[in-house]
Amino acid sequence: MILGRTVFRPASRYGAAGVAASRFSLGRGRSVTATLGNHTSRTIRRPESTVSTAGITGSDNTGHIEAGPNEAILFFDNLFPLKLSSVLFWRPWDTGELLKRFDNASLSFLDPISLVKRAIPETAAVKVVEFYPRFKEGGIYVKFTSPSGMSPAEVQAELARSLDKTPIKPWFSPFRGIKTGLVLGRPWLEDLYRLPQNRLKVEFVPAQDSEPPAELSQESLYSLFRRYGKIADISSQPPDSKVLPKYAYVDFVLLRDAIMARNCMHGFVLREEEGSKNPTRLRLSYEQREKPHQIWNWITNHPRIVIPIIAAFLAAFTVAVFDPIREFFVKIHVQKSFEFTDSRLYKWLKRQTSDILAFRRREDDDAGLNALFTHRKDVIDSIQNSLLESVDTFVVVHGPRGSGGRELVMDQVLQGRRNVLVLDCRQVVEARGEAGTIKKLANQVGYRPVFSWANNLSSMVDLAIQSTTGVKAGFSENLESQIVKILQTTATALKRVSLADRKKSDKDANLTDDAYLEAHPERRAVVVIDNFLHKGEEKGVLYDKIADWASALVQSNIAHVIFLTTDSSFSKPLAKALPDRVLHQVTLGDLSPVVAKHFVVSQLEPDGEPGPDSEESRDAPVLTEKQRRKDLQELDECIEVLGGRLTDLQVLTRRLKVGQSPKKAVSDIIDQNASDILRMFLLGNKSGGGVGGGGEGGTKWSAEQAWYLIRELASKETLRYNEVLLSSTFSSSTTAGAGSAEAAIESLASAELITVRSLHGRPATIRAGKPVYQAAFNRLLEDDAIRARMDLALLAELAKIEARTIEKAEAELAVLAGLPLQPYQAAERVDYLLAKLQGSQQKIVAYEKEMAGLKKMLSEAD
Template identity: 55%
Template sequence: MDATNTSNEAGLEEYDLFPLKLAGIHLPWRSPETDLPGLMNRVGKSGFSFMDPVNIVKRALPDDVPIRVTEILPRVKDGGAFVKFTYPAELTPRDIEGKVSKLLAEKPIKRFFSPLRGVQAGLVKGVPWLEDLQRYPKGRLRIEFVPKNPGEEAVELSQETLYSMFRRYGSISEIISQPWDSKVVPKYAYVDFFFVRDAIMARNCLHGFVVPEELGGGKLGTKFRISYERRAKPHRIWDWITNHPRIVIPVIVALLTGLTVVIFDPIRSFFVKAHVSRKYRLSNSRLYRWVRKQTSDIFALRRGGAEQAGLNAVWSHRKDIIEQIQAWLMETTETFIVIQGPRGSGKKELVLEQALKDRQNVLVIDCKQIAEARGESAIIKNMASEVGYRPIFSWANSVSSMIDLAIQSTTGVKAGFSETLDSQLQKILQTAAGALQNLDLEGRTKGDLDASLPTDSYLETHPEKRAVVVIDNFVYRSGDNTLIYEKIADWAAALVQSDVAHVVFLANDSSYTKVLSKSLPDRVFRHVALGDLSPDVAKWFILGHLAADAKKDDSGSDDTTEKQGVTDVPDLVELDDCIGTLGGRLTDLEYLARRIRAGQSPKQAVAEITEQAASEILKMFLLPGKASDDGEHKWSMEQAWYLVNLLSKDDALRYNEVLLSDTFASSLTAPDGESALEGLANAELITVRSSAGRPRSIVVGKPVYRAAFRQLAADKVLSAKMELARLKELVKIEGGNIDKAEKELVLLGSLPNQPWGARDRVQYLLGKIDGAQNKIGRYEQEMSKLKKVLYTQY
């Protein structure tokens, strides 16, 4: 907008000529101020002259006013144009402005993009700034008060003065003066218009206008410097949220928790049910079963058939146990079923493949996978995987903990985003319990005779409808992750007491009673103890393996059989003696059967198995460094050798006698004897047998270990080395006892008058020193003999 206030020349601004939204449209080779006018001119030449800005300007000027338009300057981004005109001396610019405004009010010119508002016009009073910067109009104007000439002084205008000058251009919503304590110069004020076009008119008409003294501009006058300002929208809701974190954060946590429950819990429940029922597994589809049946002869696995043939003898021997478990599953008694037996005794196969062979909805939880996880995230992930709980965001707990810590350090309130391991496990198990109950009720219909019964009563009267939860490797490591076993036991107790599922625990030793008794203190457990197989059953197990392999070889024999190197079954005369050496552990018998089938004699196979077991014992228990110092073991190398040496001679040791021995009672590296025995039992070197709830005796961990212990003890060099290490520790122990006694004697001798009561104590200490010294002498004699063995033998 440009105007020069001479006697015969003035300027008007007309706006609402162009759409404001098209202000940014321009061609790359044309300036923004000439793009849209040129387009409008081309449109006008095509017969749409009513869109031509020049034609609109002519229509806005009255015919009875003797003025002549000298120049039209379109302002695309302002949506209008500046009109320069000359007028006779007898008229004033204000009269011309009044007549133009009256004409536009009587005969409004409306545009297609603004049908409710017509074209408006205003007299240019200042010196507008014609610029082509990428600054677009806003509804807020910043009016800076600058001096008329540099170096002079400007006056800050009041809100009343600004209102009287700017109100004529449109409705004003707010006038904001500069804060009284602000040091910003030049002084300024904000004027907010309701409509952007009114702000455009005010800026273009008053920019550069000098306010005279009579209007409040001071003696020297004050000039307006006007610019657009982005209006800061009030964020009252956001400000309230940020200023009240103690209220907002718990509300947000509650909302997120509720959203998670609404969205993810049904999904997770669905995946748990699919995991338990195995409904969507490929192996359960009809097509898969048909293909497997048609190709069974082609893709038959030799190993699976042999193992199954061998197990048939075991299942026949344990048929009464299988029937007993199946009968317990049909009872309504609210208690646990516990199958106890050493590792490798076939507990899991007995339950899953025989007792639960035709049972639907069986959930198997392996505590070994959970107990061996490192870190809370891994424990949560493995637990969720065991029950089919997904999706699981185990990593989110660590991120939530950091967020919770940051919020607590800044606001002083704990947000509660992070959850403890206890709460996470509880959530997983609760979801699994709900899914199991839904599976129990899937076959229930309204036509049943007992359809009116509540859920708990229905499940109580129909034990065959309940799911079965098998918890394998329960108390896998009794000293580690006790929280996991307690949570699983409490959850299992809730399942049993609410008649949601039958629970079967598979345990390796009797330590399970400590955990389960807390969950069901008033119940007697259904207990089955699986031991090693008897020699006759073990023999039939091996013969079943060999017979199944021989049958497959005969059925598949042809001209290429001899080329494949199939060997004949070796002589089994030695089998009875070898089974007596190997024992009745199921896994060891399977290993023996494979070796015999590979062509070894039973005696050779047992010798290799024993050799391998001895090597494992030597590596795991008898090498230096396998002690409590490594943070993983609770025993010392000397304690392990002490048991190996004694068990190579005797079948069983008295538990308390072992605890009272110097090696366990006074060990320098593992002072807690009971913890050492517990650690060795968990590592399966030994087995602690109990009687009436108390430990009674110590035997080998596996039957084959008896022969391995004898082999290790028969090695003179190894025996001398290990015994020498044990005696050295005993010498240190007795030396320490002597030092303690000598220090006490020195203390008693330093008393000024020897008390009469101290004589007995002195005699006791002297006797203790004498006894310890005698032991050291005997140990030294034995050590010298052992050293000779090490010096002379390889």
Template identity: 75%
Template sequence: MISRRVLLRLPMRPSLRAPCLIGPRPSNTGWPIGVPRHPRPLVRRWESSSIAKSTAAGDTSVNTTSGTVGSDNTGHIETGPNESILFFDNIFPLRLSSVLMWRAWETNELLGRFNSASLSFLDPIGLVKRAIPKSAPITVTEIIPRLKEGGAYVKFTYPKDISATKIEDELVKSLNKKPVKPWFNPLRSIKSHLVLGRPWLEDLHRLPKSRLRIEFVPAKDSEAPTELSQESLFSLFRRYGKISDIVSQPPDSKVLPKFAYVDFMLVRDAILARNCVHGFVIQEEGSKNQTRLRLSYEQRVKPHHIWNWLTNHPRIVFPIVAALLAAFTVAVFDPIREFFVKWVKRQTSDIFTFHKRHDDDAGLDALFTHRKDLIEAMQNSLLETVETFIVVHGPRGSGGRELVMDQVLEGRPDVLVIDCRQVVEARGEAGTIRKLANQVGYRPVFSWANNLSSMVDLAIQSTTGVKAGFSENFESQVTKILQTTASALKDVSLADKKKRDRDANLTDDAYLEAHPERRPVVVIDNFLHKSDERGVVYDRLSEWAAALVQSNVAHVIFLTTDTSFPKPLGKALPDRVFHQITLGDLTPDVAKQFVVSQLESDQDVNRKGDKTNENKHNKTHDTPTITEKQRRRDLQELDECIDLLGGRLTDLQVLARRLKVGQSPKKAVEDIIEQSASEILRMFLLANKGDGNSASSTDKKWSTEQAWYLIREIASQERLRYNEVLLTNTFASSLTAGAANPEVALESLANAELITIRSRHGRPATIGAGKPVYQAAFHRLLADPVVKARMNLAVLTELAKIEAKNIDKAEGELSVLASLPSQPYQAADRVNYLLAKLQGSQKKIVGYEKEMGELKKVLTEEM
């Protein structure tokens, strides 16, 4: 066993050999016993090398040079009698070895500088010369740099009356007393030790590591190597630096050769040990055989206990990670998003007033004067604590948006507008989320991250069997955006609450209830636009709006043209009555005043230009000046034209624009009616041609025959009874897929604005044209013999098919009754009923076919 005293003294006396090592020792020549020599020492010399002259005692000189791969490229350095090798560490920087490899460090020009007296402190060769004391009785014969290991081999000769170990002792003591520190590593001095083994000068791409793999190989072919104990390894390697651990090979391991790991604290110490001990032949205490040590660098595998536990417990880790990510999102991104929501709301009023035009303002004054009572009623509602919605309903073009934004909310600072049209028309769920976030100012939004997180969640679920919960579905993301917006709205409502106010002692809820005038206003425009798409968005918006009004956070105004709005809103607020405002068409007097006011505003703008150019036109042309009275003479036709056109705001604006470009009222109205008729023909009657519009989609809930039936009957009667239409065969027995439900068909046609359904006492009562100009357009379509014949033929064809279906049903039932073994007298009434029904259907088919023949004749004769 090795005494503790000896182990502790080893680093202080590097010249001592390990006490546990017995047998071969280095001879006076510096070469260990038992190591086979080359039969003939070969020393490779550079062709242009210069032999340095011997100097006085203590002086050193370069005698030979060698390549980096040893003598004759064998990878070893051969020594002769009275020759040994020292390894100097910390001569070159380790991190720059790949760069230094490109420079010719081994040339004789570099090595020849060893004898120079003017060596710079930056020169690596100068560091070697400074490290060797002048009193050392040695003569340097070779310097072989090891760039990737940051050191150099120095082969030297020494007198016969002194041993190499004493020279090593003197060198170590000199470096301890007068450390030599390189410029690139001022914290560590140069260290040097005698090379005990047979160094291997390889130029492989193997970078130094702090762990050494010590392999125990036979010193002689006939002898089995002995595995060294940890005590022996410690005694041998501790002199080169502090050791952190020694790991022996497991006893049951069958890996050959046997090995052990020695882990140094520093990479430089491992380099020094590897270059000094590689190839050293040693005999373990108590063993008869010698062992050669073969050293190599080994990548230390650090234990990752935390990572191993995380990867081995995914069912615990992934939910925790998901919770941490959610908490991080709430803590970091939610305050940023609330800030942007507040900023967007404060900019809303400026955004909506930016696009207004002077002529639109002048033309809308008449409309706003006509609806002054509605405006005042809505403004009063915004000053009261009414926990319900304000619903502004009217057909497209009735001016609901202008009424609310330009009059009711004029001058109000905190207004948030959500346009459902942009949200539901976005492409895909990610696009819908992005559009909704843009509407409320919710940013940053990572709509693309949901697809990535869904893929990760699916991969984790397929491997672990547990859903990690990283991804959020579409509905949860919409809810999160709306919840963040609600939080920002509440902060805006409480922004004016001061500590000095008399209501400062009230709670937030009590303060909001006491000050309805300070609540922001949320306007949800185009509600139920394409209600069959993105129904989740409308449901979440309804529930969110209900929470806002019930908690007194904000006032909510819905703008919609869909007649089915009571269903989703009633589901969100089942115990409230909506403050509903219905916008109808303008009366003829107000409609005329609206058109004239727009013309007058345009003439006021151009009046100055006409006066300044009047003299110029009179001089160049003989045309008389057009007076204001002559310019307005054709406006006397407005009364008759507006009766045909109706009071729809958008149609009146089209009429005013046509009048401004010089058309007469009659001509303008004729063009509008013609355009409307073409639109109806394309959208509703020829929809089955598949022209790409929304009405021609395969999922429509009405048929062409139903649309034509309504056009034909409304053109002749103007108003139809709702229930009477439901009982007609065209609606009650439609053979078109998707149009079998008559009420759904009528509601779909109303949403498409072909018809208007008016209610009485809360129930649908009458059916009329979608807008006033459609009444004239219906007459125009009936006046076209080809359109009328084609559409009537389609209706009669469907009616004939319906009757034929009734006949098939009656015949089938009669065949069942006829198959009975005996004809019971109780079935006689049923048989007579079926026969009468069959006869009636047959008569109808005969009548339909007669009419169809006449219509086909018209189609063959008319162009």
């Protein structure tokens, strides 16, 4: 179907003067000839009807407007606000009442009917018959009769020129005036809840039941609808679509233009004079444009851009919302703001009732510690003086387990000091999984809220996104980044704690925060890192981050840092964190026999009776009546056997308090330690599966290696490091899971079976892990069954080592024997291999003889 040329004039934008060489039909009935602009007149057929009372849904509520002879319909746009259409829709309107209002209307700019009256100039000489308001579309249909000699198109053109010359703008639309257009089709006055849209769906339906419609091209649609406003796009139905009736989409830039086009062109019948035999009726409806889906499609089609933006937004939101809350909780954790024992009420009650109630610690583990601290007064003063100076380095308190380092620091050095943060590395490294590690670390520093479970969920989301898009979203954080985040937040809170007591009235109030903290080291918070390097081989990343964090604290003058460790290799990670500083080291060893005896005696004193404080009493304590027992004369001998390890002395004291004699108590302690050694290092370690770190079962040593050290230390007390290193048991171990000789010795030292002492920076000697172990080693050797069993296992391993040597020699001899000619140069090598084979065989024979005796002893042992 081909349309004629269309001419657009500003004065007739919504007129019919754009459709040429076309015949318009509005239904069956009489024909009306109309001249459209300067083009050829067209015949418009109007249905025959009778004039009746009509509501806002058309004549007799049929949804259509019936026009009689010499009548036409105009649509006036922009008379009602679209946003109030739902309110105006339910208001009862009567067309007869509207007509009366039109006849008697004043020139009020608030009355829509008066605006219609102003839009129809007196020169038009038209007679208004009926009104049909369209509230949800913001306009109104006006049925009129045109004067003789003027066609409806000429009337509309005159009205359009008048409105362009003198615009009429309603109160709610100061920029867009009222527009009018001639209704060319058969309007449908439905009252359905269908709101206007910028997109019109144009369906091509047959004007007659038996004649198929023609599908209009985009050029034809443009010619029909461009007069009503700027068109954004025209979309035709896909050629392979089987959907009937055929349709096309016309998108207008402005919503009001789409409303005008729909009301003027709905039901329009177009018959092409050339190329098409069948008339086509246009059925128009509003169509929702899928704008939200376009945005969603762009988001889903660009994951490489969207996912990093979302991750950055979530990170920024977390920092902005949760970080201040977490800093607050860390701050109150350090300051202990919510602890009842630090409150003024508790302290007042304690002062008022000090004469009635005795607020004394009665725990056995803390009894008599004051006597010990008296002998360590120099160490305590040294650490306290370092906390009053700006030294910018660590304080490292090193000593074997049970030497009382934590009690010395917490109960003496930091007694009564505010703003102390204790970080126990043992609880952190012993947590299960990354989520447990993060949770424990957060609990240690007071970091909350912490969503440790969210990282597992984020990891699954990352995996799903990466598997589908190939891009890693970055929602989840690895363990290292989360540890750094917690420690950084803690550092920020510690700085605020250190500056909490700063006042504007201070003499140095004009100093910056860093300068103020450098000038006042006594006001800095104190961070105590306990059990540093506990299971250091397994959690190396954690300890590196803690050391770097502690280095930043001391270098930025935020806090003092005290490390408590039992690992002798603490200097490596700390020197790496502070390469240009000398560590302040404090070494706590075992107590001397005199101090150990004084410690035990002070714990045996009755409650409330002071212990000896004079200088003379430190070397020769005066015993009380309760302590003047005959068996206490054995105390010197027992302490010499037990050693000066603080934990062992406390165990001895508790046994003495329940009435045991010193010899009996020490004997029980030795038996207990021997039983622990037997369980942990000998019988409990099968193929590298005992206590320690590394190997299949978590160890790098074998039971035979542990027994070798126990047997040798029981007789010699001190072993040369290199001698042990070169022994066959360590250098050629055949046990599965055992590591190298150096790793085995280091692992046994970490398990505290032995102690490796250095000389000039190199390992030199090996001793028992603690003094009581020396006696425990002798006790194990006194048990014939244990000794026979372990010696048998050790000899069996030595026999395996020699058998492996024989196998290597035999294999090499077989290679030499396979040569076609026996060169004389190989004779010396053959003699060497034969001698080595003979020597190994002789050792195996000796081992087997000794093993036979051990088997007999083991079978006869109880």
